[in-house]
Amino acid sequence: MAGENGKEAEDRTEAPSQRRLDKAREEGQVALSREAVGFATLLAATLAGFMALPPLGLEWLRAMRLVFEAPNLAGGLPAVEALLRASALVLLPVLGLVAMAAIFASLAQTGPGLHWQKLAPDLARLSPLAALGRLFGAEGLAELLRTLLKLDVVGGALWLAVEPEVLRAAPHQPAAMLLRDAGRGVLRLLVAMLLAFGGLALLDLLWVRWRHLRKLRMSREEVKQEQRESEGDPHVRARLRQIRETRARRRMLAQVPKATVVITNPTHYAVALTYQQGQSAAPKLVAKGADAMAARIRTAAEEHGVPIVSNPPLARALFRLEPDTEIPAEHWQAVAEIIAYVWRLQGSRLGMTGG
Numbered sequence: 472m473a474g475e476n477g478k479e480a481e482d483r484t485e486a487p488s489q490r491r492l493d494k495a496r497e498e499g500q501v502a503l504s505r506e507a508v509g510f511a512t513l514l515a516a517t518l519a520g521f522m523a524l525p526p527l528g529l530e531w532l533r534a535m536r537l538v539f540e541a542p543n544l545a546g547g548l549p550a551v552e553a554l555l556r557a558s559a560l561v562l563l564p565v566l567g568l569v570a571m572a573a574i575f576a577s578l579a580q581t582g583p584g585l586h587w588q589k590l591a592p593d594l595a596r597l598s599p600l601a602a603l604g605r606l607f608g609a610e611g612l613a614e615l616l617r618t619l620l621k622l623d624v625v626g627g628a629l630w631l632a633v634e635p636e637v638l639r640a641a642p643h644q645p646a647a648m649l650l651r652d653a654g655r656g657v658l659r660l661l662v663a664m665l666l667a668f669g670g671l672a673l674l675d676l677l678w679v680r681w682r683h684l685r686k687l688r689m690s691r692e693e694v695k696q697e698q699r700e701s702e703g704d705p706h707v708r709a710r711l712r713q714i715r716e717t718r719a720r721r722r723m724l725a726q727v728p729k730a731t732v733v734i735t736n737p738t739h740y741a742v743a744l745t746y747q748q749g750q751s752a753a754p755k756l757v758a759k760g761a762d763a764m765a766a767r768i769r770t771a772a773e774e775h776g777v778p779i780v781s782n783p784p785l786a787r788a789l790f791r792l793e794p795d796t797e798i799p800a801e802h803w804q805a806v807a808e809i810i811a812y813v814w815r816l817q818g819s820r821l822g823m824t825g826g
Contacts, residue, residue, distance in 0.1 A: 483688040488697060495687055501581040502683035506621075506675035508576045510668045515572030517661055519565040580676075617675070624667050720767075723758035723794055727768055728775035730757055732813045734789065737781040741765035742789045743772070744798070746810055753797040754806050759790055778813045785809075 487495075495501070689697075723743075727733070730743035731754070743758040760768050772779050785805050789798070798806050 482690040482692075485689045485691060485694050487684060487687040487689055488694065490697060491687055491689060496582065500683075500687070502680045503577065503580050504672065504676040504679045506668070506672040507580065508573055510665075510672035511572040511576035512569050513668055514665060515569045516565070517665065519568045522565075621671055624671055627667075719794070720760070720764060723760070724767060724771055726757040727771040727777060730772065730777050732809055733768060733772040733777055733779045734786045734809065735765065735769060735779060735781050736783045736786045739765060740783075740786045740790045741768040742786055742792075743768060743777070744789075744806065744810075751797075753800075753803065754810065755797050756789060756792045756794060758794060759792070761790070778816065780809050780813070782809065 726745070727743050729745060731746045733741055733743045735741045739761060741760050741764075742756055744754045745757050746754040758768055760766075769779060771777075782805070785802065788802060789806075792798070
């Protein structure tokens, strides 16, 4: 079994497709760094603490003074109750901010949405053998190494943040100086801890994403199978292409009666052009066809009295254009001469009819 898993892992040499990533996300398989979530909550708790501690500290001092000044225990209870209420009012927003930081850090990695598959109970994870396998297997060893690395990095950062000379001078400092030095020391320790946790969170985030993509790698056969599934059945694709072509031909034939002139090869190609003087910058190709389609364009033009002009070189050149495309500048002169001829022909017919 291990050999089969190793062989399967060796075959998975292709990066996961977007479809595979989306499917894994729907199944709840996402790259989530717990260190990044922990760092976000620690940062939020630190910032909130700096905002909440000053007013809370003053309330504590007032309450403690009232407690100490009370003649008996019953007299100090109102002060304790006031302190607890003030603490709750200050700490609840802090806890809310920490919870919001944890949620935001998680959603920033996984995206919005609930993964119901992960919420369903998994009896396999309750198996003692599976738990021992996770504990003493490769995952357990990797988790142990990460924990040791985290302790080393954080411990080293805190050690470097400590000022030994301040600690040696602390017993000889007056109370005011001692409080100031203690505040500075706590601030240095917090900054060092945040920097250490931030670095670990970044490394863990990169590691988790790399391991997630590695786990979802695909074999070449899986890539080919997915392409076949995404493209669909060849017969269905051919049928859809035929339907699109049929609709395109109908749209073009509907434009022929509105055309100004139809230029032919004379039998192999036919292109229909439209031009309205003063309303369009250049003539536009509204329909084109070869062989049978060219014959249908000529028939529609004859039925609706659209002039047909034979010009094989120009018809072949214009046939390369897509429908609803303006004529390029290099063909303006030739097309202008034909349209002018058509207008003169129509004018002479009108004159004969009026006479």
